[in-house]
Amino acid sequence: MTALPRNVPASTDLHDVRWLRSSYSTGANNCVETARPRSGPWAGLLAVRDSKNPAGPALLFSAGSWAGFTATLH
Template sequence: MSALPRNVPSSTELHDVRWLRSSHSTGANNCVETAAPPAGRWAGLLAVRDSKDPAGPALLFSPESWTGFLAALR
């Protein structure tokens, strides 16, 4: 990966974002949600959080880091 993901202690610090739930999520609410902050300090990054803890921490990935992360999972 080109850069390490950054941590946001509380995803409530990410204002004006629309969180999207994984299409692979189940009714058990055990999935991740992603958002693309539209402006400000985190614009251009991808935010990822645990759907069970919406006010909890979020990880921020650059597009390159996210691509590398997904490639590593495959």
């Protein structure tokens, strides 16, 4: 069994994704952005990156893990 990747060293490696900014963003570029890769080894995972560093790394989460994380923030 192959372990799922946990990060992408450069979010620019995620081709053909649409990055979405948090609805809580103030426009000051101090939030996170998410994308859902549709192909490649990251398909089906949720990518999360820092909006201040769009070419920087992205963390990868399963949908269930991300939902559990965000549920604890409310």
